[in-house]
Amino acid sequence: MPHSINQQIFALAPANEPPRLNKEQERLVVGKAAWIYAMAQSGVPTAPTICLTRQAWENLKTADVGSPMAAHWVATLFKLVKKGQQPPKLVVRTAAHTHLAGLARVRGAIDAPAKDKDALDVKKPLGRAIQRAFDSYQIGTPVWADDGAVNLKDEQIVIVQAAFDQPVVQMQTRDLNSGLMGPTAVNGERALPESFTGTAAQELCATVDRLAGTHMICLAALAGKRVVFLSARPVQAPISAILEAACDRVARGIWTPRQAVSKVDPGRLPQLLHARLKSKKRASPLSVGMGVSPGAASGAIVFSAEDASRYQARGKDCILVSLETGPADIEGMQAANGILTARGGITSHAAVIARVTGKPCVSGVRSLVIDMENGTLQLGDRTLTQGAELTIDGNSGEVYAGALPLTQPNIGGALGKLLDWADGSRTIEVRTNVETIEGARTALSFGAEGIGLARSEHMFFSAERMVALRRMMFSQDLDDRVEALQGLVEYQANDYAQLFTEMEGRPITVRLFDPPLHEFLPRTPEEVQETAASLGLKISDFERRLERLIEVNPMLGHRGCRLAISYPEILEMQIKALVAGGNAAIQTNDVPVNLEIMVPFVSSSREVAWVRSHILALMEQLGMSPSETFKYSVGTMIELPRAAIRAGEIAKHVDFFSFGTNDLTQTTFGISRDDAPAFLAAYQRKKLYDADPFVTIDKKGVGELIRTAIRRGRAANKDLKIGICGEHAGDPESLKFFAGLNVDYVSCSPFRIPIARLALAQAAI
């Protein structure tokens, strides 16, 4: 019978024979229909089922009884009838590619059409049910929204299935929490009936699990003593259960380890690595900001570092709430269970520190008003007093009143197993962005192969050191500055010695001093007083200096290599500290040192050439030359559009490039991440961005700059090592892109290392 390609009517599971579909028909089979077809094929008892496309149905409605088309439809309907039995009652189901809200519910217990004519009639029960099912595809987001191919609509299918007298039972193929093979009752429902716990049901579940490779909910019924498969749909399981199931499938020989690696979504791992909300069902958020450091936390509201420490000392949980954070808040942030700020975004001080220390953090909550005098905060129309409980979700950015129940992280053996398998396929190195011993330890426990970004200025994030640092920043002449620097060398040398020791010869990329000024200037009257005193200045004189240091756009200001070039004594201090730290580690702890010095915020080859030649001259002065015990090299961060464009020239002066994708995104888009919340919401609502470019790398813009820089850099220097540091190195989609660029390593915050290991393995498979 000739008909157009989309005008298909066929049996997915004929009553009396195995299904026989051609290629075209197999292509049309999606959603539930796919499971039914697969089960029928595999020989599991399956309810007789047929299907038809929308185009077939549209034509049937106007077809003459007895026409070849109508005759084929009636003949196919007869494939639902068991040999020697009466036609069964019928059930009509949708079968969409993706399950969408608005799809018609199943229509059951429809009488089979009495006459051929009834099978074509929209006013008769079967026709009405089919029509309703097709119509429901139009509700909600159309399934073809992003495909562009309009005729996909014609290809949608509806299922007609033989109904069963026995009650239909839902069962899960695997336990939702443990991941163990089922059958198990669907969450929240009572236990399965006896007849669905035996071998037949177990085999059914095992078959569905083998075919689907994911947690499924199956519909089944009894036909006599046989368990008959009706339909199935995937169900979202916690990542812990998904990992257990994946390992179980490998143990059963269903999957190879490589297959297991390829099937787990790396984007779901953060749920496993941080506490999370048990359920949001009954709570509605007071406000929503940006989730800038994952995990959930709850505790009493505190407004100061002192209060946070007091809570910690008493073993009580607290959330530090602040307009924004700065170096003076570090100790408070470490004492608190979570951080909530009114300002800032994913690259703000609060966010960076929170991610490094693994604290959940929500930032950019514009509706948050803090009244320090009265010790209250306002969120929307709700006022909460200091000490009242609050819960934050650093994934979604939601803020809730009260202490909501949390699920604690569960790093089980399954994750370890999977990541080990992943490392077998992975070719790109995974490093981490840390500069503290604690951070390095966490990162190593997650599998870090080196440090890709140690932000040297972060080493001053403590009240005492900050005073020393500020003394240097505010010095007015060379003598002042050199004196202030002397103190800093000691701090840093000691830090580096510890870091080199901890990393035991793994590469450590130390970025030269790059403080965006505004994060380091004193703000509170106390800080001003303290810094003025340390400089021996009157407050008024000090304020005059402060006034001159304030920048209009600190992100585009006097930072990065610009500091090293205008104040070479700062560079000198840093190199001295690195060499002293390295030598101390070698002598005291007998570890080799592998130091990569990174020049930040470069926009021209002359800058990097200048800094490099000064570094090499300093090394010579210090009697250093690279050796097996103390390796060192000099590279640069590519984080400005001009650096990407001039990469060919720059590459001649460096041993490595590391792409600072945060800053590169800021300048390429002209968006200050800290200020973006004011318009990002409107942008996302209006679909102006496919994804937040600070979360997922913008392949078409920033990505083109990275690709150009890599091409030009490698052409000019074939030994150039290439890495990616910045938040994107922990995002699965971005990692896939970076893998395609054939980079040598990526470097992300410690808690994202497992994501990178898995995503990079998938990209290599």
Next chain:
Amino acid sequence: MPHSINQQIFALAPANEPPRLNKEQERLVVGKAAWIYAMAQSGVPTAPTICLTRQAWENLKTADVGSPMAAHWVATLFKLVKKGQQPPKLVVRTAAHTHLAGLARVRGAIDAPAKDKDALDVKKPLGRAIQRAFDSYQIGTPVWADDGAVNLKDEQIVIVQAAFDQPVVQMQTRDLNSGLMGPTAVNGERALPESFTGTAAQELCATVDRLAGTHMICLAALAGKRVVFLSARPVQAPISAILEAACDRVARGIWTPRQAVSKVDPGRLPQLLHARLKSKKRASPLSVGMGVSPGAASGAIVFSAEDASRYQARGKDCILVSLETGPADIEGMQAANGILTARGGITSHAAVIARVTGKPCVSGVRSLVIDMENGTLQLGDRTLTQGAELTIDGNSGEVYAGALPLTQPNIGGALGKLLDWADGSRTIEVRTNVETIEGARTALSFGAEGIGLARSEHMFFSAERMVALRRMMFSQDLDDRVEALQGLVEYQANDYAQLFTEMEGRPITVRLFDPPLHEFLPRTPEEVQETAASLGLKISDFERRLERLIEVNPMLGHRGCRLAISYPEILEMQIKALVAGGNAAIQTNDVPVNLEIMVPFVSSSREVAWVRSHILALMEQLGMSPSETFKYSVGTMIELPRAAIRAGEIAKHVDFFSFGTNDLTQTTFGISRDDAPAFLAAYQRKKLYDADPFVTIDKKGVGELIRTAIRRGRAANKDLKIGICGEHAGDPESLKFFAGLNVDYVSCSPFRIPIARLALAQAAI
């Protein structure tokens, strides 16, 4: 006689015949030697002169008497001897490509070598003088510094000339101030002797002028009654004299108008268009900042707009001195003769306003400390009181105590003539960046062919309007905002009506609202109070709103099309005001309207598509469609790296691109121009930049982005019109680059239009 190519000895002006040089010798003849050779060739009586290269001299020193080389040298020396006369005394002169400090002074009255041997001997007078002359090339910057070709050193030449008994006289070919043909006495010296004022001297000057095409100082002497040419060197004349001389050469038929156009340096025109310091000889600056708006001004120090207005009212000159300026200072800036600020750079508020209003301005004077309480300022170690006189030079950035004498601008007929000739060759349109009637009139008088950038937010730069604008910025919801906007429509409609009328159908590109927030937020307690009152808010509530609007990096903040997208009602207000203004101009003044609406700060095609579709929908709502009387089109500003990269996609949605080179330079380099002074000085000292990238376009970085954007844009939309707005459009070197990109127009501040007209004509010749 065979010798190496650089081993040359030859006569520039032999005593008894015309000179005969081969190609290679002509190439070696530079500086004074070139003028001597040219004059000798043209038949003017010229002192006998020979020359030799360094390589020739080095070999001569060790040559044997009687060797072919030595013999050639002696023979050439004999070319200085007039037939039948005794060998003259000799003079040794350097002849460098560029006149450099440190070159040996002329050595005169040297006895001619008595024996051949003496001609080769470094210890004898001639040899000693020649050696000294060559040695002096090594002092100071080597002449070959930028050429890279080391053997250029071998090619340096020294001149040996016959000396004259008569005193040598210096004369100028043209008057230094009027540009009239000389001979005239050299500035500061007494009048020329009688014998140098007659026809012979006049002819000599005319010949030198014809050959050199620039103001020259000639050395001449009398030989009997004849005026004999000895040497010449160019002299820097004021641009006014250069223009008069150029016109005079055209009148004399020496140059064609095209040649005249090609020979004047457009970079010197600003001196003509603004007042300047008469002489800096006796003054030394108190401090040096950045010259951000050209011209010099002097007057009494004032610290407030009110005081500036008071001085203006009394007809007295004053300089407004401020930490930085904001909209509240506009009236004071207009009342003052010049502006001096401690902060800011070439794109800061003070600089932009100063250039538009033609006021000299010096910014970024970091050593400037203002003590408002005592009414004093400190510059370096000097303290000056309010009312004391100060002089600023907006070209050099210098600040002087006292009122230095100034030269007033002199826009004579010569400039007009030259620019008319220039327009004959120019193919690229020149527009201007203005938004006020006064600015438009100035621009038209300088030859503007349209407005390429009307910054709509600048129309609110007055105290009264600023209150209205701030009311809009601080409105908390749509109703508030719509009410505040209503008032703004009226202001703007009226402004636009005037602007359309003034421009009489010439294109006007209006950029949609693009306020970098920090320039518009109230700062002083009075401004805060006033804005709070206009919103009916308590100060404390208002300050809370203010706190939330403050951005960390306003240049990368909630600005440009981001505002139009998050608050479509602002866009609506603007379109309504433009349409109302256009219609009013058509109805009242019977002028056609040619409106180009420009969407600023775009980073993706979706943004521009969104804004464009909203503009077109609004136009439809207002019953508008493009007509001969009221043309309108929609374009975008390309000022972010991503926009340049995605230009192909963006071009499909727009009628024109205009490159905002200031912002594009800021983001490509990651430099906030306002904050750059902190490190730019060190960068320039260390030669890290060839030129300030905010003054001369960075061809290798920003330029590549512009070139890419033009190529992709034109490939996607062949009708795309392309313009350049931003300060670079007034810089000669940048204009040459833009001309090479085949843009359709450039747009610069009014006072730079003559520069653009001339530079673009030169690029086309």
